[in-house]
Amino acid sequence: MKRFESKVVLVLGGNAGIGRATAEAFAREGARVVVAARREDQGVAVVQAIQKQGGTAKFLRADVAKEADIKAVIDGTVKEYGQLDVLFNNAGIEGKNGPIASLGASDFDETFGVNVRGTWLAMKHALPHLVKTKGTIVNNGSVVAEIGFPDFSIYSATKGAVHALTRATAMEFIPQGVRVNAVAPGPIETDMAARAFGGLESLRAITKQTVPTGGPGVVEDIAAAVLYLASPEARFVVGQVLVVDGGLTAH
Numbered sequence: 001m002k003r004f005e006s007k008v009v010l011v012l013g014g015n016a017g018i019g020r021a022t023a024e025a026f027a028r029e030g031a032r033v034v035v036a037a038r039r040e041d042q043g044v045a046v047v048q049a050i051q052k053q054g055g056t057a058k059f060l061r062a063d064v065a066k067e068a069d070i071k072a073v074i075d076g077t078v079k080e081y082g083q084l085d086v087l088f089n090n091a092g093i094e095g096k097n098g099p100i101a102s103l104g105a106s107d108f109d110e111t112f113g114v115n116v117r118g119t120w121l122a123m124k125h126a127l128p129h130l131v132k133t134k135g136t137i138v139n140n141g142s143v144v145a146e147i148g149f150p151d152f153s154i155y156s157a158t159k160g161a162v163h164a165l166t167r168a169t170a171m172e173f174i175p176q177g178v179r180v181n182a183v184a185p186g187p188i189e190t191d192m193a194a195r196a197f198g199g200l201e202s203l204r205a206i207t208k209q210t211v212p213t214g215g216p217g218v219v220e221d222i223a224a225a226v227l228y229l230a231s232p233e234a235r236f237v238v239g240q241v242l243v244v245d246g247g248l249t250a251h
């Protein structure tokens with residue numbers, strides 16, 4: 001039997017990068033997967049790739065900056081597949097970065113609106129369904145919440161908030177049998193990281209110097225950690241932030 005047979009998984013931000021790899025990994029393990037994000041063509045492409053491999057998936061369009069979209073995608077998941085077992089709260093933006101003096105309140109609000117408000121709202125609307133299935137949430141945090149990177153003040157603060165939300169919500173819902181954890185990736189080769197580091201080559205050059213494994217991780221490294229946290233093997237793992245960073249924060 002596959003690890004997630006009979007389970008229903010919602011991946012917010014599932015049409016690219018870490019979210020796409022995780023949606024595909026859940027589907028390979030037998031889950032019925034809803035891929036949600038704003039770009040429909042990329043979402044449909046992920047669903048088609050999953051179906052081609054014999055998996056079950058559906059795309060639902062959602063902008064996590066909008067509460068109505070979040071509610072609709074969660075209701076839509078339960079309508080389509082009858083239940084919700086796993087929420088991977090992965091949708092995120094790097095937002096505008098740079099010296100604090102170059103940033104404004106609207107930059108702060110935009111990044112917090114997606115990364116923090118979106119994460120919190122998705123948990124709020126998913127939890128009543130997860131209580132029914134004794135399901136689980138994995139939030140996507142970041143190592144930037146644990147160590148300081150200059151010029152990333154707003155993004156780092158959003159991920160610190162995600163880690164705190166994870167612990168608080170875990171304590172609130174473990175009495176009802178819902179586990180909440182987070183994964184904290186180090187630098188991973190995705191479009192976002194390439195943008196944030198000024199291109200893929202620059203990302204590789206910088207991480208060669210700073211990451212003990214000698215370079216960035218790949219999306220499958222994070223997908224594997226998310227599947228572990230969402231699986232029954234992690235039944236005693238509650239309110240944790242699992243750092244997956246090639247040793248970056250350990251040295």
Ligand SMILES: NC(=O)c1ccc[n+]([C@@H]2O[C@H](COP(=O)([O-])OP(=O)(O)OC[C@H]3O[C@@H](n4cnc5c(N)ncnc54)[C@H](OP(=O)(O)O)[C@@H]3O)[C@@H](O)[C@H]2O)c1
Nearest residue numbers: 013017018037038039063064091092142187188190192193
């Ligand atoms: N890559 C890294 O090095 C790294 C490190 C630490 C943490 N992370 C975190 O990992 C997560 C995924 O990032 P990634 O690196 O895989 O980046 P990515 O390739 O840019 O993927 C971001 C995903 O989020 C979705 N998204 C963005 N804004 C959204 C919104 N308002 N509503 C719904 N979906 C939205 C995007 O789809 P649409 O644009 O189509 O909506 C896309 O699916 C993020 O939370 C990021 O902060 C990444």
